[in-house]
Amino acid sequence: MTATPSSPRRDDLAHFLRTRRARVQPADVGLPPGARRRTPGLRREEVAHLAEVGVSWYTWLEQGRDIQVSEPLLERLARALRLNATERAHLFELAQGRPAARPLCSPAAVSDALQRVLDAHPYPALVSSRRWDILAWNDAATVLYGDLSRAPPAHRNGLWSMFMNPDRRTLLRDWETAARKTVAGFRLDAARAADRTEFDALATDLSRVSPEFARFWGEHEVIEASEGLKELILPGVGLIIFDHLTLAHVDPDGRALRLTFYTPHPGESAARARELFLTTSR
Structure with a gap:
């Protein structure tokens, strides 16, 4: 795959994914701590495994490459990185340039x-x-x-x-x-x-x-x-x-x-x- 010039949005997406990955500990997602880690949080291959995507593809995404991202994959990434509702919406904005579709989920009561x-x-x-x-x-x-x-x-x-x-x-x-x-x-x-x-x-x-x-x-x-x-x-x-x-x-x-x-x-x-x-x- 040939590299293409980056863009501010893809740079932001890459940085956002790296910071969210660093925040999640292996124990948070049911993974063993493993050997010594040179960086905090999950490894790229662990995120790729949790999101059911290839390691190379996820690596390209974190490098800000111009690749297509589907909604189901973004949903899996949001779950793998334990994003809250606001972070999930931000992920969709950065990856697709539009808000995430909100699921129909009615609360029993309001705040x-x-x-x-x-x-x-x-x-x-x-x-x-x-x-x-x-x-x-x-x-x-x-x-x-x-x-x-x-x-x-x-x-x-x-x-x-x-x-x-x-x-x-x-x-x-x-x-x-x-x-x-x-x-x-x-x-x-x-x-x-x-x-x-x-x-x-x-x-x-x-x-x-x-x-x-x-x-x-x-x-x-x-x-x-x-x-x-x-x-x-x-x-x-x-x-x-x-x-x-x-x-x-x-x-x-x-x-x-x-x-x-x-x-x-x-x-x-x-x-x-x-x-x-x-x-x-x-």
Whole structure:
């Protein structure tokens, strides 16, 4: 193999691999300490063995050579070098110039810090997984969507609720338009997932029980729906128009979450929302 001129990114990758290798002790990965070691950490051949790759190939990678690296190999390297979530993402950035696909892994609960952020927001706020399973919320969200803790966990999902919760149909001013956008946004998130098995399982289940969902899903529309307006009609209150914004968040364990915040639109909506959420002792 002929050497090619190096690049800053490949140099960074080579240096990153060498420093991570030096940090891992043989005992950390179930290897015997062996004879005296001239350098700290694992040897190159040990990393190559753990990552199931040839020693020469791994050596070239540490030398900053211009070689192709597949995602499965990077995953094996991340495990062999015991990288945390941030380091794993950095490895993918250096090796492929793009972030690693995040696995679909929903935590059972969110951190106390994240829950405090939700509780500090005076208007509805939710945390959901990449598959739109609702994991946490504030009290204001229950004003719109009821006591979410009473819903079965399998059905505590934004897509499922849109089609299977009758209250959503009366709450939304234009349910069909909102439902179509929801399906299109969910399809886009499913396509971006490292493993879309659970996305497809939810879509299959909904298609069996909701002809409307099956029809919208079959249209194969996609939309980027990270922000927009929600027009809600609340009994005894009237129409409130909310701006909603969904932000990506990665928790300390590297799990991808979605944070959604509602803020009332200026004017009558803001006045009605203040009356509903801020002047009552809920």
